[in-house]
Amino acid sequence: MAMPLLQVIDQRTYFETGRGLLRAVDGVDFELHQGRTLGVVGESGCGKTVLARSIMGLLPSNTRVGEGSRIIFDGRDLGALDEKSLRALRGSEIAMIFQDPMTSLNPVLTVGKQIGETLIRHHGLSRHAARGRAVELLRDVGIPQPEVRVDQYPHQLSGGMRQRVAIAIALSCQPRLLIADEPTTALDVTVQADILDLLRRQQIERDMSMILITHDMGVVAGRSDEVAVMYAGRIVEWAETPELFRNTRMPYTAALLNSIPRVDDPPHRRIDAIAGRPPDLIHPPKGCLFAPRCGHVEQRCRRHSPPLQLASDGTHAQACWFPQSVGTTP
Amino acid sequence: MNRQRQDDHDIILAVRDLVVEHDGGDGRTVHAVSGISFDIRRGETLGLVGESGCGKTSAARAVMQLPRPTRGSVHLEGMNLAALPRKDLRPLRAKFQMIFQDPIASLNPRRRVRDIVGGPLAVQGELGTEEKNRRIAEVLSDVGLNAEQTMERLPHEFSGGQCQRISLARAIILEPKLLICDEPVSALDVSVQAQILNLLEEMKARHALTMLFISHDLAVVKHISDRVAVMYLGKLCELAPAEELYRHPGHPYTAALLAAVPAPDPKRPLGRIDMVAGELPSPTDPPSGCRFRTRCPHAQPLCAEQEPKAGEVSPGHTIACHFPLSG
Amino acid sequence: MVDGTYDETPEAEADGQAEAIAAHRRRNRLGPIFWIPLVWIVFVVLLAVLAPSLGLQDPADIDFLALQAPPNEDHVLGTDVLGRDILARIVYGARVSLTVGVAAPLIGLVLGLMIGIMAGYYRGWTDEIVGTAIDTWLAVPGLVILLLFSVIFGGSLPTVCIGLGLLFIPAAARITRATTMNFANREFVLAARAMGASDLRILALEIFPNIVWPLVAYILIAIPIAVVIEGALSFLGLSVASPTPSWGGMIAEGREHLEETPHISLIPTAVMFVTVLSFNLVGDTVRRRLADLRDRAI
Numbered sequence: 001m002a003m004p005l006l007q008v009i010d011q012r013t014y015f016e017t018g019r020g021l022l023r024a025v026d027g028v029d030f031e032l033h034q035g036r037t038l039g040v041v042g043e044s045g046c047g048k049t050v051l052a053r054s055i056m057g058l059l060p061s062n063t064r065v066g067e068g069s070r071i072i073f074d075g076r077d078l079g080a081l082d083e084k085s086l087r088a089l090r091g092s093e094i095a096m097i098f099q100d101p102m103t104s105l106n107p108v109l110t111v112g113k114q115i116g117e118t119l120i121r122h123h124g125l126s127r128h129a130a131r132g133r134a135v136e137l138l139r140d141v142g143i144p145q146p147e148v149r150v151d152q153y154p155h156q157l158s159g160g161m162r163q164r165v166a167i168a169i170a171l172s173c174q175p176r177l178l179i180a181d182e183p184t185t186a187l188d189v190t191v192q193a194d195i196l197d198l199l200r201r202q203q204i205e206r207d208m209s210m211i212l213i214t215h216d217m218g219v220v221a222g223r224s225d226e227v228a229v230m231y232a233g234r235i236v237e238w239a240e241t242p243e244l245f246r247n248t249r250m251p252y253t254a255a256l257l258n259s260i261p262r263v264d265d266p267p268h269r270r271i272d273a274i275a276g277r278p279p280d281l282i283h284p285p286k287g288c289l290f291a292p293r294c295g296h297v298e299q300r301c302r303r304h305s306p307p308l309q310l311a312s313d314g315t316h317a318q319a320c321w322f323p324q325s326v327g328t329t330p
Numbered sequence: 331m332n333r334q335r336q337d338d339h340d341i342i343l344a345v346r347d348l349v350v351e352h353d354g355g356d357g358r359t360v361h362a363v364s365g366i367s368f369d370i371r372r373g374e375t376l377g378l379v380g381e382s383g384c385g386k387t388s389a390a391r392a393v394m395q396l397p398r399p400t401r402g403s404v405h406l407e408g409m410n411l412a413a414l415p416r417k418d419l420r421p422l423r424a425k426f427q428m429i430f431q432d433p434i435a436s437l438n439p440r441r442r443v444r445d446i447v448g449g450p451l452a453v454q455g456e457l458g459t460e461e462k463n464r465r466i467a468e469v470l471s472d473v474g475l476n477a478e479q480t481m482e483r484l485p486h487e488f489s490g491g492q493c494q495r496i497s498l499a500r501a502i503i504l505e506p507k508l509l510i511c512d513e514p515v516s517a518l519d520v521s522v523q524a525q526i527l528n529l530l531e532e533m534k535a536r537h538a539l540t541m542l543f544i545s546h547d548l549a550v551v552k553h554i555s556d557r558v559a560v561m562y563l564g565k566l567c568e569l570a571p572a573e574e575l576y577r578h579p580g581h582p583y584t585a586a587l588l589a590a591v592p593a594p595d596p597k598r599p600l601g602r603i604d605m606v607a608g609e610l611p612s613p614t615d616p617p618s619g620c621r622f623r624t625r626c627p628h629a630q631p632l633c634a635e636q637e638p639k640a641g642e643v644s645p646g647h648t649i650a651c652h653f654p655l656s657g
Numbered sequence: 658m659v660d661g662t663y664d665e666t667p668e669a670e671a672d673g674q675a676e677a678i679a680a681h682r683r684r685n686r687l688g689p690i691f692w693i694p695l696v697w698i699v700f701v702v703l704l705a706v707l708a709p710s711l712g713l714q715d716p717a718d719i720d721f722l723a724l725q726a727p728p729n730e731d732h733v734l735g736t737d738v739l740g741r742d743i744l745a746r747i748v749y750g751a752r753v754s755l756t757v758g759v760a761a762p763l764i765g766l767v768l769g770l771m772i773g774i775m776a777g778y779y780r781g782w783t784d785e786i787v788g789t790a791i792d793t794w795l796a797v798p799g800l801v802i803l804l805l806f807s808v809i810f811g812g813s814l815p816t817v818c819i820g821l822g823l824l825f826i827p828a829a830a831r832i833t834r835a836t837t838m839n840f841a842n843r844e845f846v847l848a849a850r851a852m853g854a855s856d857l858r859i860l861a862l863e864i865f866p867n868i869v870w871p872l873v874a875y876i877l878i879a880i881p882i883a884v885v886i887e888g889a890l891s892f893l894g895l896s897v898a899s900p901t902p903s904w905g906g907m908i909a910e911g912r913e914h915l916e917e918t919p920h921i922s923l924i925p926t927a928v929m930f931v932t933v934l935s936f937n938l939v940g941d942t943v944r945r946r947l948a949d950l951r952d953r954a955i
Contacts, residue, residue, distance in 0.1 A: 431844075438866070
């Protein structure tokens with residue numbers, strides 16, 4: 001098999017807080033190949049956003065990264081690069097889209113200037129050429145009348161349009177990896193579907209790799225090749241998307257799927273909520289971190305932490321001592 | 331709406347031609363709600379769905395008389411709240427309560443849980459301290475909190491889900507008839523959301539509540555509602571029993587909304603949203619005729635000229651569209 | 658940062674809490690920059706309060722044998738132009754400075770609070786009237802107001818406190834209005850209205866506890882300002898009338914003789930400088946603490 005585009009090895013990202021060391025990401029390993037979309041799913045505080053920022057190298061000053069943690073992009077160890085080479089990489093080879101397009105866009109620059117800025121800086125385009133390219137990109141991301149929109153300011157656009165602009169900026173330098181952190185959480189449901197389709201289409205057309213971070217299982221279901229489920233700073237289950245939904249093995253994933261209300265359910269069906277709360281990441285309990293909330297818990301789970309184990313066929317991995325084909329309620 | 335006469339005594343809330351307008355700041359009027367009518371029967375949950383800016387929150391607040399609607403009537407058990415003088419409205423407020431979207435902002439950060447939950451008792455009742463404390467403890471354990479451990483704490487010591495439980499305790503302590511829920515689970519994580527939805531169903535049964543449940547999430551609304559109303563740009567598009575609406579959407583907007591819901595199932599084909607791309611028109615200058623026509627794939631010239639009237643296509647299923655979808 | 662909040666049970670928090678609080682205390686220990694000024698303030702306040710029972714000389718007593726005397730056995734800090742004991746005058750002057758320094762901002766705060774909370778809560782025409790009134794009030798030069806006050810009502814201590822207090826109204830009203838507006842739109846206020854609470858109850862129980870800390874922070878800034886202004890007023894002869902001693906007045910009396918006997922002006926100047934600086938240093942620390950508390954609560 002070809003070398004993966006991105007390799008994350010034993011990533012540990014801890015934060016120093018007033019109460020102690022917070023283990024936001026605690027030993028995450030995965031690989032992502034060219035042209036694939038990985039969905040990263042989890043609830044607030046599971047570490048999915050911190051993982052994305054760790055890959056981008058955008059972490060606050062109170063961060064401690066683990067000794068053996070490595071992020072290897074296209075054969076280069078990002079931890080060994082100096083700040084200047086990292087900056088060159090960001091925005092050109094790795095691009096990111098954030099949840100709130102209002103705060104990620106600069107309010108005092110026109111849309112065209114913001115798209116053109118990266119082109120001029122990273123690719124040395126002339127001002128005129130950059131503008132032409134900006135119009136093209138706006139057309140690519142489905143913005144009507146791109147010649148008019150290119151001279152408008154972010155506040156003149158709706159939320160969905162702003163997120164399209166953010167995508168155009170991210171795509172402007174032909175990145176090889178696109179990280180989308182909750183790109184549709186702030187948007188209405190009809191706009192969300194459009195934006196997700198746009199991202200998926202661009203990813204396939206440009207043969208990019210994409211990490212799609214979300215709290216919504218429904219978002220990754222139709223728009224990713226593989227899914228990693230995170231809980232309390234770790235990946236607890238990973239599989240090809242259809243496999244994960246068909247053959248759920250980790251009880252947390254199953255519980256998460258069961259707690260989602262579905263349009264097909266009859267009204268007033270009682271939802272199987274997950275009891276309890278996620279663990280304290282400053283003083284995590286011993287053993288499997290999901291054990292206190294798990295319906296299939298055994299003695300061993302409370303004593304030893306299960307590693308992420310890959311099945312022999314290489315398509316499914318879970319961090320669970322007693323993986324089951326628990327499936328989901330129909 | 332042509333509901334049958336014998337049902338009338340069962341109707342707890344009757345809203346007629348509700349209009350909410352406010353000043354847009356630049357001298358223009360924002361038409362947040364433009365004449366909606368609906369009934370809620372005793373013991374049922376009416377879901378109100380729509381996207382941001384459709385006026386669902388304005389409608390809910392107008393029912394609460396916070397602020398009062400610009401025009402129209404809101405009859406609660408036969409009494410028109412919109413026409414009552416302030417001093418007569420105040421004691422009636424015990425009968426209709428509300429919970430909000432932001433669990434943190436809806437609790438005063440400087441007051442203890444005991445005072446927050448007991449607030450309505452202090453305002454409305456004349457209970458003694460001991461009796462009051464007993465009620466507070468009772469209602470806290472009702473919503474699944476340990477009364478002893480929570481009473482003396484401040485809101486910031488609790489998680490979002492727990493704050494929402496405290497809000498709910500405050501809303502039901504006076505045993506209201508009607509509970510209005512404005513996006514009560516939108517700010518919560520999936521697993522917590524499920525807990526709160528189950529809790530709402532329990533509370534509804536135990537306290538004989540009638541609910542108006544507002545949300546942008548169609549799956550959540552279907553889960554909790556007996557009937558569902560769909561709102562677009564200040565107007566009701568469609569109102570039907572929940573199953574009926576989701577199985578046979580008659581308004582093109584309802585169909586588009588349903589198609590857009592991301593299902594947690596890769597086998598389900600991604601729905602194509604049948605809607606003209608473009609912006610939501612401004613509520614300061616809504617389109618003539620049917621408000622959805624600028625984005626409707628089936629729009630005809632008639633839609634621009636004439637506003638469609640709500641018509642009943644089957645018992646209890648009304649659609650405001652000149653050319654409703656069939657099947 | 659980490660995405661979102663953590664669900665923590667109050668019980669689970671307890672074990673890590675004691676240790677965390679200890680660490681927090683260590684990090685935030687108050688240094689000499691807080692304690693030394695505080696000790697000075699307490700010292701000055703005690704002197705002012707206990708002045709009559711300290712066995713000092715009468716601050717109005719004139720010692721004809723020791724006009725403009727430098728510090729000596731009879732007069733520890735020397736005497737002024739009229740031969741009055743400077744130490745006694747400093748101590749009695751502190752009573753004036755501190756009374757004005759605390760009373761004037763308090764008067765401004767109470768009035769500003771009432772005006773600002775109305776404007777911020779009711780908005781609309783109330784807000785417009787208040788806004789216009791404040792703008793008008795600010796357009797009138799403060800010195801002219803104080804001059805008129807002392808001409809009409811005479812230079813007594815209550816007059817100075819009230820006159821100066823009026824000048825603190827606009828800032829207090831604006832701070833109150835802004836913070837009130839910030840909280841008036843929160844859903845907990847809506848919830849209170851939904852339960853039928855009266856406006857008075859909402860203002861007192863829901864809004865007031867949330868705006869009180871910004872106002873305390875404001876008072877801490879206003880006290881040293883008031884002390885300085887009172888000093889300037891005495892210097893101009895617009896504060897308490899002679900022979901009641903005040904720091905500003907003492908500085909003024911000594912200015913003609915700065916070359917021969919500088920101590921007459923310089924001693925009260927130094928005392929005022931140290932006192933104002935102390936108030937500022939203590940106020941800064943307390944305000945930072947309040948802001949931390951607020952951040953943690955919201």
